[in-house]
Amino acid sequence: MNNQTIVGQTVAAPAIAHTRAKLSAAFLLGAALVFLVGFAHPQAVHDAAHDTRHSMAFPCH
Amino acid sequence: MLNRIVLVALLAGGLAGLAGSLLQQLTVVPLILAAEVYEKAPLHHHHEMGSAVSMQDATAAPQVPSAAPGPEEAPWRGYQRVAITTVATVGAAVGFSLMLLVLMISSGDTLDWKRALGWGAAGFVVCGLAPSMGLAPELPGSSAASLETRQLWWVGTAIATAAGLWLMLRPGAQWRIAVGVLLLLAPHVIGAPHPEAFASNVPAELAAAFTARSLVLQAVLWLMMAGFAGYFWTRGETAAPARAA
Numbered sequence: 001m002n003n004q005t006i007v008g009q010t011v012a013a014p015a016i017a018h019t020r021a022k023l024s025a026a027f028l029l030g031a032a033l034v035f036l037v038g039f040a041h042p043q044a045v046h047d048a049a050h051d052t053r054h055s056m057a058f059p060c061h
Numbered sequence: 062m063l064n065r066i067v068l069v070a071l072l073a074g075g076l077a078g079l080a081g082s083l084l085q086q087l088t089v090v091p092l093i094l095a096a097e098v099y100e101k102a103p104l105h106h107h108h109e110m111g112s113a114v115s116m117q118d119a120t121a122a123p124q125v126p127s128a129a130p131g132p133e134e135a136p137w138r139g140y141q142r143v144a145i146t147t148v149a150t151v152g153a154a155v156g157f158s159l160m161l162l163v164l165m166i167s168s169g170d171t172l173d174w175k176r177a178l179g180w181g182a183a184g185f186v187v188c189g190l191a192p193s194m195g196l197a198p199e200l201p202g203s204s205a206a207s208l209e210t211r212q213l214w215w216v217g218t219a220i221a222t223a224a225g226l227w228l229m230l231r232p233g234a235q236w237r238i239a240v241g242v243l244l245l246l247a248p249h250v251i252g253a254p255h256p257e258a259f260a261s262n263v264p265a266e267l268a269a270a271f272t273a274r275s276l277v278l279q280a281v282l283w284l285m286m287a288g289f290a291g292y293f294w295t296r297g298e299t300a301a302p303a304r305a306a
Contacts, residue, residue: 050146052153059196059212
């Protein structure tokens with residue numbers, strides 16, 4: 001998490017903003033996965049995740 | 062860096078999710094299958110010995126009941142149901158691991174698997190304990206308020222609890238502790254949405270066992286996700302320090 005240039009790869013944006021963007025992207029990706037498994041309404045998603053939603057106490061039905 | 066976060070989350074979430082799936086199939090899924098028999102049953106109670114599913118049966122024989130398909134009938138059966146449930150559990154574990162890992166990295170703390178366990182405990186409080194205070198882990202067939210309001214309360218509670226814990230436990234001014242406590246309490250003062258009446262056919266013994274096992278399963282899953290995430294992240298740092306940038 002600093003300004004170093006990695007061999008064969010230059011960091012275009014200021015490094016801190018760049019790091020924040022990457023961290024945010026990873027966090028959002030994780031949240032999207034949790035949303036899909038735990039919250040998404042489409043019937044097919046609900047059916048597939050049904051037992052996991054109950055097991056992990058996500059609101060279901 | 063993004064690649065490494067995703068890789069570590071895949072490893073941690075994958076391992077924790079697979080181990081958690083095994084535990085899930087052994088502990089809570091038999092109770093879900095048993096509850097579905099009652100969910101499909103008409104609303105009057107069965108008192109005949111033959112129709113009651115004992116907990117022993119439920120734990121010993123985790124087969125999908127052969128009752129007629131009801132409106133809540135899951136289309137997944139047998140080993141396919143085990144497989145899709147495993148996929149879902151691993152998916153949730155990878156997602157939680159990603160979010161947990163980002164927060165652990167953002168904190169700037171030194172990470173190892175033991176310190177990560179503390180983060181895992183916090184994750185369990187945020188997504189397990191705090192929401193269960195208002196919305197107890199429920200078996201199929203339990204009565205409940207509308208899905209959207211419960212989901213909203215669940216997410217709001219998790220966010221408020223996470224923010225509260227962050228304020229209280231990260232170094233900073235004294236006021237942070239007071240605001241943190243308020244954030245922890247707020248969702249429960251507001252209160253979770255509840256049904257107007259109770260309508261479940263599921264025996265209280267099954268429901269109580271399920272609630273306890275669900276919370277234990279979640280606690281174990283969070284500790285495994287965090288422990289593995291801390292372990293693999295630290296390992297990557299010593300193995301390839303240049304890629305940490």
